[in-house]
Amino acid sequence: MPPGQGRADPYRVWLSEVMLQQTTVVAVKSYFERFTQLWPTVQDLAAAPDDQVMAEWAGLGYYARARNLVACARAVAALGQFPDTREGLAALPGIGPYTSAAIGAIAFDRPETVVDGNVERVISRLHALEEPLPASKPEIYRLAAAQTPTLRPGDYAQAMMDLGATICTPRSPACGICPVIEFCQARRLGIAAELPRKMPKKAKPQRQGTVWIGFSGSSVLVETRPDKGLLGGTLAFPSAGWDGSDLPPPALADWHELGLVRHVFTHFALDLTVMTAELTLPPERGRLVPLGEFSATALPGLMRKAWALARPNPARPATTRRHGKPTSET
DNA sequence: CACTCGTGGAA
């Protein structure tokens, strides 16, 4: 997508913008390449099975994005093409205020006001906004809209985001090489690095839970999680105690403890006890999958950590199978 | 409007 060279493929713009929601470019890159290779067009993606898309998304996080991605692809396939207006785009699942504006500007050359975290920071500093986020968002949007050009709005939007990502960074902004330093009120006041101010965030509560990794010969017991809620729609091992569910083990068996997995979600931290057993009775939930057909890459990060303790042939045996406090407690 | 929803890298 050379700057100023016509328009980018709406499908690729959409896919990349959705993947980049709250996710770094480095983390997205390989996923984007994989998705566009597997599904070159929105029609291809629309025809893909849900579980295959979920498996390819595994590890990227925020799994509602993957579920909305498929729903959106199917809606667009039914329409025949992507809507070319912000309103039309925003009506699709997984496309909100930011993404609809970004696609409109980048793919359809529309002068939409594109405001992401980068733009919020750049605008906050340019105008030295002292009011903390998120209360300052309406004012940020007004100021951003007032300086959005009608010429090459897509390049402008990406330039603003690149400025925030590479120069006007959250910590230690590189004001010395900033191309718009002469317009920056925060720099003039010497408070650039302190903006935007933010409301203090709540501490993360600690949760406990248990995950059961059961084997039956050369098969392992897995389940697909409900679409709603934590890790919604992902492949997982049966678990309980941490996500609102309080189910018993998925099968009556001689479960024994393998260790503890620590994981941090957006709004809580989790200590998950990993149990394993050889199943001699049919499981009451989940399904047995032959290890030859099982790949940990289809699991979300939390479940990959648990699998690392239970997998039959650890390529590299972990030096520590137990986390927590090795000192006391036997 | 406050809360839910992942993950991994950097300071």
Added chain:
DNA sequence: TTTCCAAGAGT
């Protein structure tokens, strides 16, 4: 080790 946080959306 702890904290922050990254091209937000849905409810």
